[in-house]
Amino acid sequence: MTTQFETVIGLEVHVELKTKTKIFCGCSTQFGAPPNTNVCPVCMGHPGTLPVLNREAVELALKAALALNCRINQDCKFDRKNYFYPDLPKGYQISQYDQPIGEDGWVEIDVNGERKRIGIVRVHLEEDAGKSMHAPDGSHSLVDYNRTGVPLIEIVSKPDIRSPEEARLYLEAIRSIMQYCDVSDCRMEEGSLRCDANISLRPVGETKFGEKTELKNINSFRFVQKALEYEVQRQTEVLSSGGRVEQETRRFDEATQTTVSMRTKEEAHDYRYFPEPDLVRLRVDDAWLARVREGLPELPLQKRDRYEREFNLPAYDAGVLTSDIGVATYFEAVVAAGADPKAASNWVMTDVLGYVNAQGLSIQEAPVSPSHLAGLITEVNKGTISIKQARDVFKIMCETGKDAPTVIREHGFEQISDEGALAAIIDEVIANNPKSVQDYLNGKEKALGALVGQTMKATKGRANPAVVNKMILERIGK
Numbered sequence: 001m002t003t004q005f006e007t008v009i010g011l012e013v014h015v016e017l018k019t020k021t022k023i024f025c026g027c028s029t030q031f032g033a034p035p036n037t038n039v040c041p042v043c044m045g046h047p048g049t050l051p052v053l054n055r056e057a058v059e060l061a062l063k064a065a066l067a068l069n070c071r072i073n074q075d076c077k078f079d080r081k082n083y084f085y086p087d088l089p090k091g092y093q094i095s096q097y098d099q100p101i102g103e104d105g106w107v108e109i110d111v112n113g114e115r116k117r118i119g120i121v122r123v124h125l126e127e128d129a130g131k132s133m134h135a136p137d138g139s140h141s142l143v144d145y146n147r148t149g150v151p152l153i154e155i156v157s158k159p160d161i162r163s164p165e166e167a168r169l170y171l172e173a174i175r176s177i178m179q180y181c182d183v184s185d186c187r188m189e190e191g192s193l194r195c196d197a198n199i200s201l202r203p204v205g206e207t208k209f210g211e212k213t214e215l216k217n218i219n220s221f222r223f224v225q226k227a228l229e230y231e232v233q234r235q236t237e238v239l240s241s242g243g244r245v246e247q248e249t250r251r252f253d254e255a256t257q258t259t260v261s262m263r264t265k266e267e268a269h270d271y272r273y274f275p276e277p278d279l280v281r282l283r284v285d286d287a288w289l290a291r292v293r294e295g296l297p298e299l300p301l302q303k304r305d306r307y308e309r310e311f312n313l314p315a316y317d318a319g320v321l322t323s324d325i326g327v328a329t330y331f332e333a334v335v336a337a338g339a340d341p342k343a344a345s346n347w348v349m350t351d352v353l354g355y356v357n358a359q360g361l362s363i364q365e366a367p368v369s370p371s372h373l374a375g376l377i378t379e380v381n382k383g384t385i386s387i388k389q390a391r392d393v394f395k396i397m398c399e400t401g402k403d404a405p406t407v408i409r410e411h412g413f414e415q416i417s418d419e420g421a422l423a424a425i426i427d428e429v430i431a432n433n434p435k436s437v438q439d440y441l442n443g444k445e446k447a448l449g450a451l452v453g454q455t456m457k458a459t460k461g462r463a464n465p466a467v468v469n470k471m472i473l474e475r476i477g478k
């Protein structure tokens with residue numbers, strides 16, 4: 001008999017906050033500056049310097065913790081986490097240990113059409129470390145301290161995640177919420193969103209946790225799922241053959257698509273936490289908390305529910321449109337400009353996103369503005385152009401930036417609905433296709449399509465198909 005295993009996953013997500021300056025000094029947080037240009041004695045931890053807490057960083061952390069449904073510790077403190085690493089010039093990191101700013105929250109994800117709640121243990125504020133770069137031949141290493149002291153929040157989930165797919169959905173939900181709240185730009189490729197995962201397996205029905213491994217520094221949404229899928233397979237094999245999973249830290253190797261061991265428990269750190277003596281306790285008064293709470297935007301899932309309710313959109317559409325705040329904002333602007341919501345949804349999800357993704361643009365950079373797209377949808381509704389023509393008009397709008405009526409006029413896209421203008425063409429089609437006419441009269445429905453097709457061809461696709469249909473039927477007497 002083979003044992004069935006249950007997967008238990010917890011994620012630790014680091015999110016860089018979108019402040020202009022660092023958490024304890026006035027240095028810029030700008031990404032991509034020349035190495036070691038955004039540094040000062042405070043963030044380098046020189047003796048005699050003192051940290052000064054950045055109010056904006058606290059405000060963003062509060063916003064994030066509230067959006068994650070956390071209880072806020074209005075009275076909390078900072079602690080020193082002591083360890084030595086070349087990218088940490090002070091020899092300690094200022095973090096929060098036993099009194100984080102937010103605790104006991106949750107995030108909801110949609111798994112196979114069902115909504116599932118993932119618990120959040122804590123959200124705490126801390127400073128980022130620098131960045132080491134190692135020469136490929138191992139001859140030397142370089143350290144860039146620009147990132148040292150950039151404000152971070154760490155979001156620690158409960159071990160509520162049951163599959164690699166759920167882990168990816170959870171991470172996507174976190175990113176989406178952080179972007180909606182404008183707390184972080186969450187660019188994984190720039191390191192402003194990073195993820196560590198704990199994963200263990202246990203026999204189904206067992207309540208105790210199995211021995212876990214920690215996967216460090218996963219840097220893409222795809223890799224989160226892949227690395228965890230590999231770990232599930234690896235741990236299943238170990239346990240099925242009667243072995244024991246070793247508690248260790250592993251990393252995902254992109255080249256081999258496997259995880260490899262970095263260090264075992266024996267080398268684990270003892271951080272010797274103690275309260276940071278250079279900072280007073282952090283107190284968030286009621287008025288401040290209330291103001292941040294009132295400033296929270298409509299969050300992705302709320303927006304999604306509203307789209308289904310208010311715009312009568314299918315759940316799939318609502319999910320795609322709200323997963324990114326930029327897409328949601330664009331879509332709402334198209335509807336506000338007068339377009340039918342379902343038509344607007346179809347255009348945004350297929351043509352607009354298709355175009356901007358292919359061009360490597362964000363939706364804010366789309367060459368067709370929301371009002372121009374609404375204008376195009378209106379032309380289709382009025383019957384000026386067919387939906388097929390509209391796709392060609394859209395392409396020209398993307399290239400020229402012109403609005404729909406202008407493109408239609410300049411390129412002669414108007415649909416011909418005028419019976420007088422179509423009569424001669426239809427008479428000719430009927431005269432030239434006696435077999436199709438006879439087939440139709442003998443009951444072959446499809447033959448009508450051939451006649452409509454000939455008319456469309458003769459008008460270069462501009463004839464209104466509904467009018468053509470009606471006129472042919474009138475003429476062949478049925």
Ligand SMILES: [Zn+2]
Pocket residue numbers: 022025026027038039040041042043044149
């Ligand atoms: Zn500094």
